[in-house]
Amino acid sequence: MALINCPACNNRVSSRAEYCSNCKAPISSKNDEATDRANERTRWNRRKRQQNYAFLAILSFVVGIGLFWKFREDQTSLGFEAGIWFAAVGFFGYAVLRIMGILNKFK
Numbered sequence: 248m249a250l251i252n253c254p255a256c257n258n259r260v261s262s263r264a265e266y267c268s269n270c271k272a273p274i275s276s277k278n279d280e281a282t283d284r285a286n287e288r289t290r291w292n293r294r295k296r297q298q299n300y301a302f303l304a305i306l307s308f309v310v311g312i313g314l315f316w317k318f319r320e321d322q323t324s325l326g327f328e329a330g331i332w333f334a335a336v337g338f339f340g341y342a343v344l345r346i347m348g349i350l351n352k353f354k
């Protein structure tokens with residue numbers, strides 16, 4: 248709970264109060280602040296989720312390169328093939344995430 252100044256009389260009032268306890272002026276910032284907080288939380292969650300996906304994509308890429316390198320002597324092995332797939336999925340997954348982030352299409 249934050250204390251803000253009443254817009255009418257400058258009395259210190261709770262940001263959750265509907266009216267100033269001193270002059271009874273409506274504290275209109277209440278709804279704005281709640282909306283701001285909700286928007287901020289939504290943005291933060293979205294960013295967090297995007298970071299998680301980006302992390303998974305990078306992890307997939309690194310694991311893929313690792314497998315690719317480990318099984319490079321035997322290119323017919325499952326490990327080599329899996330390595331290529333992991334690296335490709337990670338690489339394109341990350342690219343798609345970046346593009347979505349730039350276009351602001353990420354939900």
Ligand SMILES: [Zn+2]
Nearest residue numbers: 253256267270
């Ligand atoms: Zn007041």
